[in-house]
Amino acid sequence: MRLKRQKKHRKAVKFYKACYGFRHPYKVLCDGTFIHHLLTYRLTPADHSLSNLLGDSVTLFTTKCAIVELKRLGKSYSESIDAAHSLITARCDHDKIKNADACIMDVVGENNSEHFFVATQDAHLRQKLQLVPGVPLVFGLRNSLLLEKPSAVQLQFAKASEEERLHMSESEYKMLKKRTERLLKTEDIRASSDGNEDVGDQESAMKAVRKTHTVHKRLGVKDGPQFKRKKAKGPNPLSCKKKKNPVNPNPVLGKERNDKDGAVRSRSRKRKRSRGGKKLVESDV
Template sequence: MRVKKQKRHRKIVRFCTACFGFRQPYKVVLDGTFVHHLIANQVTPADKALSTTLAASVKLFTTKCVIDELKRLGESHSEALHAAHELAIARCEHEKKKSADACIMDVIGEKNPEHFFVATQDVDLRKKLQEVPGVPLVYGLRNTLLLEPLSASQRQFVKVSEEGRSHMTELEHKILKKRAKDILETDEMRDSLNEDENVGDQKLEMQTVKKKDNTRKQLGVKDGPQFKRKKAKGPNPLSCKKKTSRENPNMVSGKESKDGDNTMRSRSKKRKRSHKGKALAETSS
């Protein structure tokens, strides 16, 4: 049971820190009934017991009206009065003294801007504070301290506030509309200026081109270099081979056959030498 209680307490504290902006050290306002309960059940020191319940460091407060109420209760609450004097005093801005519950309601206000935890044993006061958004309540049960779960009205307030933050208000809508209009106007002005600059640049380019043309005409300078077209030339005679006369192969073959016959004939005809002179020389010797 103790582990489940601690988990439940941590869940409530995380919800308060996330949705209502509570920060450590947590500030706790104690009324006379709660101080008297702590002393009667010997739950001391109070700051240590409350820091264990909230699982964080705490700072304890009370009000002048609570102290005055403990004084009026007499000697039965003398120890509670002495313990209340040791607590820090929360400012309550009212001239006449009020009851403790009315004073605490004034300190909390409509939305608990100071982010106070309220520790009380008064059931009627707890019911009143359950209607105020962002007010976690602590009460004692014998020698244990419990953190009361947030009421349905407090959770509904958180839900409505989150939905409101997700939507745009009328003022934000007007501001956004005005900014969009200003952006469109600036874009149109930029476009018009760019168009004017482009037109001016084109005019300057045309004027410079005309001036150049006029100066060239006056000076007799042609627009571009005049090149002669190259005509097709014949081949280099030194790099060409000499032409070879092509003869009829039949003629060549005929000549070769005739030459062949002549050679054969010339070879076949041998010169016959006469031996008469040789014989005459031999006889004369």
């Protein structure tokens, strides 16, 4: 369950960063009920627990009206009053002291220009702030803190603002029209001047070529380089195979030719005779 909650909280924070321009360190505006809840369930230090919830560093704020409201509740809230005094007091423009919920609504305004995360335990105040675009809400549930998902009004407002960014406004369209007209005029002027310059350049280039051609003719200099044609040469001797001496395919064994007569003499092989017979004769004797 904790992993699912963390994923939901990260998704909500990414939505407010992308669509409403929230940046860290995140500003968290706390009322008296939320401060009292943190102390009763010992979710201290408060900045550490809120930074774990939002995934980045946090600065905590409160209002003068919220502190006055805590003082009215009596001595039982003395610890929460001391904790509220340690927080940064957000500037509220009204002169008279109001209720904490009305004061927070004034500080937030119509579009939450200061980019506050509002932390409160008041369900009625949370319902009001859900109708204001770009106000993320934090509340406590026993010993855990939760970030409410963006309301339908906030999602619709973000979609409408994105569509407005994609399309041009009337002032932007007029500016673009004026710029295009100026660019077209300057391009026409340049094209006309470039055309005249090109004609003059071509004529001067032709004159220069003619002059050089006549000078070369007088001096007998050829205009372009003349290349000799390559004739066919013999094969590379290193790439050729060496000639083999002719070998007689049918060699005559045991025959030689005379130089004078040309007759063929046969050379017979000597026959080895066994001398076994002589030995037998000697034995008989």
